[in-house]
Amino acid sequence: MRKISDSTVRRLSVYLRFLEQATTPTISSGELARLGGTTSAQVRKDLSFFGSFGKRGLGYAVPELTRRIRDILGLERGYRVVLVGAGRMGGALVQYHGFKQRGFHITAIYDQDARKIGSRWNGLVVRDVKHLETDLKKDPSDIAIVATPAEAAQQVVDRLVRSGVKAILNFAPVPLNVPPDVEVKTVNMALELETLSYSLANR
Protein backbone atom coordinates (compact mmCIF):
# COMPACT_ATOMS: atom_id res chain seq x y z
CA MET A 1 0.00 0.00 0.00
CA ARG A 2 1.40 3.36 -1.04
CA LYS A 3 1.69 6.10 1.57
CA ILE A 4 -1.18 8.53 1.12
CA SER A 5 -0.47 12.25 1.47
CA ASP A 6 -1.90 14.28 4.30
CA SER A 7 -4.08 16.30 1.93
CA THR A 8 -5.51 13.14 0.35
CA VAL A 9 -6.31 11.75 3.80
CA ARG A 10 -8.16 14.98 4.56
CA ARG A 11 -10.18 14.76 1.38
CA LEU A 12 -11.03 11.11 2.10
CA SER A 13 -12.41 12.25 5.47
CA VAL A 14 -14.54 14.81 3.70
CA TYR A 15 -15.84 12.30 1.11
CA LEU A 16 -16.65 9.90 3.95
CA ARG A 17 -18.92 12.48 5.54
CA PHE A 18 -20.98 12.73 2.38
CA LEU A 19 -20.98 8.99 1.73
CA GLU A 20 -22.40 8.42 5.19
CA GLN A 21 -25.20 10.86 4.43
CA ALA A 22 -25.87 9.52 0.92
CA THR A 23 -29.38 8.24 0.22
CA THR A 24 -28.54 6.65 -3.15
CA PRO A 25 -26.82 3.27 -3.76
CA THR A 26 -24.16 4.83 -6.01
CA ILE A 27 -22.44 8.19 -6.22
CA SER A 28 -20.48 9.74 -9.09
CA SER A 29 -17.06 11.35 -8.86
CA GLY A 30 -18.72 14.56 -10.06
CA GLU A 31 -21.17 14.53 -7.17
CA LEU A 32 -18.43 13.82 -4.60
CA ALA A 33 -16.36 16.61 -6.15
CA ARG A 34 -19.23 19.07 -5.91
CA LEU A 35 -19.95 18.17 -2.28
CA GLY A 36 -16.27 18.14 -1.32
CA GLY A 37 -15.35 21.37 -3.07
CA THR A 38 -12.88 19.76 -5.47
CA THR A 39 -12.75 18.39 -9.06
CA SER A 40 -13.92 15.03 -10.46
CA ALA A 41 -10.36 14.33 -11.59
CA GLN A 42 -9.11 14.85 -8.02
CA VAL A 43 -11.79 12.53 -6.63
CA ARG A 44 -10.91 9.80 -9.14
CA LYS A 45 -7.22 10.23 -8.34
CA ASP A 46 -7.84 10.07 -4.59
CA LEU A 47 -9.98 6.96 -4.88
CA SER A 48 -7.57 5.23 -7.27
CA PHE A 49 -5.46 4.50 -4.17
CA PHE A 50 -7.92 1.72 -3.41
CA GLY A 51 -7.66 0.15 -6.84
CA SER A 52 -10.31 0.67 -9.45
CA PHE A 53 -13.83 -0.16 -8.38
CA GLY A 54 -15.80 2.81 -9.62
CA LYS A 55 -17.62 1.98 -12.86
CA ARG A 56 -17.69 4.59 -15.62
CA GLY A 57 -21.22 5.93 -15.96
CA LEU A 58 -22.39 4.13 -12.82
CA GLY A 59 -20.24 5.78 -10.19
CA TYR A 60 -19.06 4.27 -6.94
CA ALA A 61 -21.06 1.84 -4.82
CA VAL A 62 -21.76 3.84 -1.66
CA PRO A 63 -21.57 1.01 0.92
CA GLU A 64 -18.36 -0.43 -0.50
CA LEU A 65 -16.62 2.94 -0.81
CA THR A 66 -17.73 3.91 2.70
CA ARG A 67 -16.29 0.70 4.11
CA ARG A 68 -13.04 1.07 2.20
CA ILE A 69 -12.47 4.63 3.34
CA ARG A 70 -13.35 3.86 6.95
CA ASP A 71 -10.94 0.97 6.78
CA ILE A 72 -8.05 2.95 5.30
CA LEU A 73 -8.56 5.75 7.84
CA GLY A 74 -8.42 3.18 10.63
CA LEU A 75 -11.91 4.11 11.80
CA GLU A 76 -13.32 0.58 12.03
CA ARG A 77 -11.73 -0.17 15.36
CA GLY A 78 -12.68 2.79 17.57
CA TYR A 79 -10.22 4.69 19.75
CA ARG A 80 -9.92 5.48 23.41
CA VAL A 81 -8.87 9.11 23.78
CA VAL A 82 -7.67 10.85 26.94
CA LEU A 83 -8.07 14.59 27.34
CA VAL A 84 -5.60 16.61 29.39
CA GLY A 85 -6.79 20.09 30.29
CA ALA A 86 -10.29 20.77 31.58
CA GLY A 87 -10.47 24.41 30.52
CA ARG A 88 -12.95 26.06 28.17
CA MET A 89 -11.53 24.46 25.05
CA GLY A 90 -11.46 21.07 26.77
CA GLY A 91 -15.09 21.57 27.69
CA ALA A 92 -16.10 22.22 24.09
CA LEU A 93 -14.09 19.22 22.91
CA VAL A 94 -15.60 16.80 25.43
CA GLN A 95 -19.03 17.64 24.12
CA TYR A 96 -18.06 17.74 20.47
CA HIS A 97 -20.41 15.29 18.75
CA GLY A 98 -18.08 14.71 15.82
CA PHE A 99 -15.60 12.74 17.89
CA LYS A 100 -17.87 9.99 19.20
CA GLN A 101 -19.60 9.78 15.83
CA ARG A 102 -16.28 8.89 14.22
CA GLY A 103 -15.33 6.32 16.85
CA PHE A 104 -13.19 8.53 19.08
CA HIS A 105 -14.30 8.00 22.66
CA ILE A 106 -12.99 10.34 25.32
CA THR A 107 -12.53 7.98 28.26
CA ALA A 108 -10.75 10.19 30.79
CA ILE A 109 -10.20 13.89 31.52
CA TYR A 110 -7.30 15.28 33.57
CA ASP A 111 -6.45 18.60 35.10
CA GLN A 112 -4.15 19.87 37.82
CA ASP A 113 -6.54 22.48 39.20
CA ALA A 114 -8.04 21.36 42.52
CA ARG A 115 -11.22 23.31 41.69
CA LYS A 116 -11.78 21.17 38.60
CA ILE A 117 -10.66 17.77 39.89
CA GLY A 118 -13.68 15.70 40.91
CA SER A 119 -16.19 17.69 38.87
CA ARG A 120 -18.35 15.75 36.41
CA TRP A 121 -18.10 16.46 32.70
CA ASN A 122 -20.36 14.68 30.28
CA GLY A 123 -20.49 11.65 32.54
CA LEU A 124 -16.76 11.62 33.30
CA VAL A 125 -15.14 12.74 36.54
CA VAL A 126 -12.15 15.07 36.03
CA ARG A 127 -9.11 13.33 37.52
CA ASP A 128 -5.94 14.71 39.03
CA VAL A 129 -3.27 14.71 36.32
CA LYS A 130 -0.90 13.08 38.79
CA HIS A 131 -2.73 9.81 38.05
CA LEU A 132 -1.98 10.05 34.32
CA GLU A 133 0.81 7.47 34.18
CA THR A 134 -0.82 4.89 36.45
CA ASP A 135 -4.17 5.22 34.64
CA LEU A 136 -2.55 4.79 31.22
CA LYS A 137 -0.65 1.76 32.47
CA LYS A 138 -3.96 0.17 33.45
CA ASP A 139 -5.99 1.42 30.45
CA PRO A 140 -3.68 2.32 27.57
CA SER A 141 -4.80 4.94 25.04
CA ASP A 142 -3.45 5.50 21.56
CA ILE A 143 -4.59 9.07 21.28
CA ALA A 144 -4.48 12.05 23.63
CA ILE A 145 -5.89 15.54 23.26
CA VAL A 146 -3.81 18.23 24.94
CA ALA A 147 -5.78 21.36 25.81
CA THR A 148 -3.57 22.78 28.56
CA PRO A 149 -2.03 26.25 28.76
CA ALA A 150 1.05 26.63 26.53
CA GLU A 151 3.53 26.46 29.39
CA ALA A 152 2.27 23.07 30.61
CA ALA A 153 1.93 21.36 27.23
CA GLN A 154 5.43 19.98 26.60
CA GLN A 155 5.69 18.44 30.05
CA VAL A 156 2.27 16.79 29.65
CA VAL A 157 3.26 15.51 26.21
CA ASP A 158 6.50 14.02 27.57
CA ARG A 159 4.47 12.13 30.17
CA LEU A 160 1.95 10.93 27.57
CA VAL A 161 4.74 9.72 25.28
CA ARG A 162 6.45 7.85 28.10
CA SER A 163 3.08 6.21 28.81
CA GLY A 164 2.83 4.87 25.26
CA VAL A 165 0.53 7.41 23.59
CA LYS A 166 1.29 7.44 19.86
CA ALA A 167 -0.85 10.28 18.53
CA ILE A 168 -1.56 13.70 20.01
CA LEU A 169 -4.03 16.39 19.01
CA ASN A 170 -2.64 19.61 20.46
CA PHE A 171 -4.68 22.73 21.18
CA ALA A 172 -1.96 24.49 23.18
CA PRO A 173 -0.47 27.35 21.12
CA VAL A 174 3.06 25.97 21.15
CA PRO A 175 5.01 23.53 18.97
CA LEU A 176 5.68 20.22 20.71
CA ASN A 177 8.71 17.98 20.56
CA VAL A 178 8.00 14.26 20.25
CA PRO A 179 9.99 11.22 19.12
CA PRO A 180 9.67 10.22 15.44
CA ASP A 181 7.21 7.39 16.16
CA VAL A 182 4.69 9.78 17.72
CA GLU A 183 2.42 11.92 15.55
CA VAL A 184 1.28 15.39 16.61
CA LYS A 185 -1.33 17.64 15.02
CA THR A 186 -1.55 21.15 16.39
CA VAL A 187 -4.76 23.15 16.07
CA ASN A 188 -4.14 26.80 16.82
CA MET A 189 -7.19 28.95 16.38
CA ALA A 190 -5.44 32.31 16.73
CA LEU A 191 -2.92 31.21 14.12
CA GLU A 192 -5.74 30.41 11.70
CA LEU A 193 -7.10 33.91 12.22
CA GLU A 194 -3.63 35.32 11.64
CA THR A 195 -3.36 33.66 8.24
CA LEU A 196 -6.72 35.28 7.42
CA SER A 197 -5.44 38.60 8.72
CA TYR A 198 -2.38 38.23 6.51
CA SER A 199 -4.50 37.67 3.44
CA LEU A 200 -6.68 40.68 4.30
CA ALA A 201 -3.59 42.86 4.81
CA ASN A 202 -1.91 41.71 1.58
CA ARG A 203 -4.72 41.57 -0.95
Place this chain on the structure above:
Amino acid sequence: MRKISDSTVRRLSVYLRFLEQATTPTISSGELARLGGTTSAQVRKDLSFFGSFGKRGLGYAVPELTRRIRDILGLERGYRVVLVGAGRMGGALVQYHGFKQRGFHITAIYDQDARKIGSRWNGLVVRDVKHLETDLKKDPSDIAIVATPAEAAQQVVDRLVRSGVKAILNFAPVPLNVPPDVEVKTVNMALELETLSYSLANR
Protein backbone atom coordinates in the same frame (compact mmCIF):
# COMPACT_ATOMS: atom_id res chain seq x y z
CA MET B 1 6.50 42.54 -1.73
CA ARG B 2 6.60 38.88 -2.69
CA LYS B 3 3.65 36.68 -1.77
CA ILE B 4 4.51 34.66 1.33
CA SER B 5 3.43 31.02 1.46
CA ASP B 6 0.85 29.80 3.93
CA SER B 7 3.41 27.71 5.80
CA THR B 8 5.76 30.70 6.14
CA VAL B 9 2.90 32.83 7.46
CA ARG B 10 2.21 30.12 10.04
CA ARG B 11 5.83 30.03 11.14
CA LEU B 12 5.91 33.83 11.40
CA SER B 13 2.93 33.59 13.75
CA VAL B 14 4.82 31.09 15.87
CA TYR B 15 8.01 33.21 15.97
CA LEU B 16 5.91 36.21 16.95
CA ARG B 17 4.64 34.35 20.03
CA PHE B 18 8.18 33.80 21.25
CA LEU B 19 9.33 37.29 20.35
CA GLU B 20 6.52 38.75 22.43
CA GLN B 21 7.66 36.67 25.39
CA ALA B 22 11.37 37.39 24.90
CA THR B 23 13.20 39.02 27.80
CA THR B 24 16.40 39.78 25.87
CA PRO B 25 17.01 42.69 23.42
CA THR B 26 18.18 40.32 20.64
CA ILE B 27 17.38 36.77 19.63
CA SER B 28 19.36 34.41 17.36
CA SER B 29 17.94 32.37 14.48
CA GLY B 30 19.05 29.27 16.40
CA GLU B 31 17.00 30.24 19.43
CA LEU B 32 13.91 31.03 17.32
CA ALA B 33 14.38 27.71 15.51
CA ARG B 34 14.58 25.81 18.77
CA LEU B 35 11.46 27.48 20.19
CA GLY B 36 9.55 27.15 16.93
CA GLY B 37 10.50 23.54 16.26
CA THR B 38 12.32 24.28 12.99
CA THR B 39 15.89 24.91 11.73
CA SER B 40 18.05 28.04 11.84
CA ALA B 41 18.25 27.95 8.05
CA GLN B 42 14.45 27.96 7.83
CA VAL B 43 14.21 30.89 10.27
CA ARG B 44 16.75 32.89 8.27
CA LYS B 45 14.92 32.09 5.05
CA ASP B 46 11.54 33.07 6.54
CA LEU B 47 12.89 36.34 7.89
CA SER B 48 14.76 37.18 4.68
CA PHE B 49 11.34 38.15 3.27
CA PHE B 50 11.71 41.36 5.26
CA GLY B 51 15.12 42.18 3.86
CA SER B 52 18.28 41.60 5.84
CA PHE B 53 18.34 43.14 9.27
CA GLY B 54 19.62 40.32 11.44
CA LYS B 55 23.32 40.77 12.21
CA ARG B 56 25.56 37.71 12.08
CA GLY B 57 26.66 36.88 15.62
CA LEU B 58 24.28 39.43 17.15
CA GLY B 59 20.93 37.99 16.10
CA TYR B 60 17.72 39.91 15.47
CA ALA B 61 16.64 42.98 17.41
CA VAL B 62 13.52 41.75 19.24
CA PRO B 63 11.43 44.98 19.15
CA GLU B 64 12.13 45.61 15.46
CA LEU B 65 11.44 42.02 14.40
CA THR B 66 8.26 41.92 16.49
CA ARG B 67 6.99 45.09 14.84
CA ARG B 68 7.87 43.88 11.34
CA ILE B 69 6.10 40.55 11.78
CA ARG B 70 3.02 42.14 13.35
CA ASP B 71 2.96 44.55 10.44
CA ILE B 72 3.27 41.88 7.74
CA LEU B 73 0.58 39.76 9.41
CA GLY B 74 -1.71 42.76 9.46
CA LEU B 75 -2.00 42.63 13.24
CA GLU B 76 -1.30 46.30 13.91
CA ARG B 77 -4.80 47.42 13.07
CA GLY B 78 -7.05 45.09 15.08
CA TYR B 79 -10.11 43.36 13.65
CA ARG B 80 -13.79 43.28 14.40
CA VAL B 81 -14.97 39.68 14.21
CA VAL B 82 -18.56 38.45 14.21
CA LEU B 83 -19.40 34.97 15.44
CA VAL B 84 -22.34 33.04 14.01
CA GLY B 85 -23.38 30.01 16.06
CA ALA B 86 -23.74 30.17 19.85
CA GLY B 87 -23.20 26.45 20.49
CA ARG B 88 -20.52 24.78 22.60
CA MET B 89 -17.74 25.49 20.16
CA GLY B 90 -18.89 29.10 19.83
CA GLY B 91 -18.82 29.34 23.61
CA ALA B 92 -15.23 28.16 23.81
CA LEU B 93 -14.22 30.53 21.01
CA VAL B 94 -15.83 33.59 22.58
CA GLN B 95 -13.76 33.05 25.68
CA TYR B 96 -10.58 32.07 23.89
CA HIS B 97 -7.92 34.46 25.21
CA GLY B 98 -5.71 34.06 22.16
CA PHE B 99 -8.06 36.02 19.92
CA LYS B 100 -8.25 39.27 21.85
CA GLN B 101 -4.55 39.09 22.63
CA ARG B 102 -3.79 39.10 18.91
CA GLY B 103 -6.17 41.97 18.13
CA PHE B 104 -9.23 39.94 17.07
CA HIS B 105 -12.24 41.35 18.89
CA ILE B 106 -15.48 39.43 18.76
CA THR B 107 -18.03 42.20 18.57
CA ALA B 108 -21.27 40.30 17.96
CA ILE B 109 -22.67 36.79 18.34
CA TYR B 110 -25.61 35.41 16.37
CA ASP B 111 -27.82 32.35 16.61
CA GLN B 112 -31.23 31.32 15.33
CA ASP B 113 -32.25 29.43 18.47
CA ALA B 114 -34.82 31.41 20.49
CA ARG B 115 -33.45 29.84 23.68
CA LYS B 116 -30.04 31.38 23.05
CA ILE B 117 -31.06 34.74 21.62
CA GLY B 118 -30.88 37.41 24.32
CA SER B 119 -28.53 35.48 26.60
CA ARG B 120 -25.32 37.21 27.64
CA TRP B 121 -21.97 35.73 26.64
CA ASN B 122 -18.78 37.32 27.83
CA GLY B 123 -20.45 40.72 27.91
CA LEU B 124 -22.20 40.33 24.55
CA VAL B 125 -25.90 39.63 24.02
CA VAL B 126 -26.58 36.84 21.52
CA ARG B 127 -28.57 38.36 18.66
CA ASP B 128 -31.08 36.83 16.29
CA VAL B 129 -29.25 35.89 13.10
CA LYS B 130 -32.03 37.58 11.13
CA HIS B 131 -30.32 40.89 12.03
CA LEU B 132 -27.01 39.80 10.46
CA GLU B 133 -27.27 41.85 7.27
CA THR B 134 -28.60 45.04 8.86
CA ASP B 135 -25.99 44.87 11.65
CA LEU B 136 -23.13 44.36 9.19
CA LYS B 137 -24.38 47.25 7.09
CA LYS B 138 -24.17 49.50 10.17
CA ASP B 139 -20.94 48.01 11.60
CA PRO B 140 -18.98 46.22 8.87
CA SER B 141 -16.68 43.35 9.85
CA ASP B 142 -13.82 41.92 7.83
CA ILE B 143 -13.77 38.57 9.55
CA ALA B 144 -16.48 36.14 10.61
CA ILE B 145 -16.27 32.91 12.56
CA VAL B 146 -18.85 30.31 11.54
CA ALA B 147 -19.59 27.75 14.24
CA THR B 148 -23.03 26.61 13.10
CA PRO B 149 -24.16 23.03 12.37
CA ALA B 150 -22.95 21.76 8.99
CA GLU B 151 -26.33 22.12 7.29
CA ALA B 152 -26.63 25.83 8.13
CA ALA B 153 -23.07 26.87 7.28
CA GLN B 154 -23.24 27.54 3.52
CA GLN B 155 -26.34 29.68 3.81
CA VAL B 156 -24.78 31.72 6.63
CA VAL B 157 -21.60 32.13 4.60
CA ASP B 158 -23.55 33.34 1.56
CA ARG B 159 -25.18 35.98 3.73
CA LEU B 160 -21.83 37.01 5.24
CA VAL B 161 -20.25 37.31 1.81
CA ARG B 162 -23.12 39.41 0.52
CA SER B 163 -22.61 41.65 3.55
CA GLY B 164 -18.98 42.30 2.66
CA VAL B 165 -17.13 39.85 4.93
CA LYS B 166 -13.81 38.97 3.30
CA ALA B 167 -12.38 36.29 5.57
CA ILE B 168 -14.10 33.37 7.30
CA LEU B 169 -12.87 30.95 9.92
CA ASN B 170 -15.13 27.93 9.61
CA PHE B 171 -15.71 25.36 12.35
CA ALA B 172 -18.63 23.64 10.59
CA PRO B 173 -17.53 20.23 9.26
CA VAL B 174 -18.31 21.05 5.64
CA PRO B 175 -16.42 22.68 2.77
CA LEU B 176 -17.74 26.12 1.89
CA ASN B 177 -18.10 27.79 -1.47
CA VAL B 178 -17.04 31.44 -1.62
CA PRO B 179 -16.08 33.85 -4.38
CA PRO B 180 -12.34 34.13 -5.18
CA ASP B 181 -11.93 37.39 -3.25
CA VAL B 182 -13.06 35.77 0.01
CA GLU B 183 -10.69 33.62 2.07
CA VAL B 184 -11.93 30.64 4.10
CA LYS B 185 -10.02 28.54 6.64
CA THR B 186 -11.79 25.46 7.89
CA VAL B 187 -10.90 23.95 11.25
CA ASN B 188 -12.33 20.46 11.60
CA MET B 189 -11.40 18.75 14.82
CA ALA B 190 -12.73 15.31 13.89
CA LEU B 191 -10.80 15.48 10.65
CA GLU B 192 -7.59 16.19 12.59
CA LEU B 193 -8.24 13.10 14.69
CA GLU B 194 -8.85 11.12 11.51
CA THR B 195 -5.46 12.00 10.10
CA LEU B 196 -4.00 10.76 13.41
CA SER B 197 -6.09 7.62 13.17
CA TYR B 198 -4.77 7.08 9.65
CA SER B 199 -1.19 7.34 10.81
CA LEU B 200 -1.85 4.91 13.68
CA ALA B 201 -3.49 2.43 11.31
CA ASN B 202 -0.72 2.67 8.70
CA ARG B 203 2.48 2.76 10.72
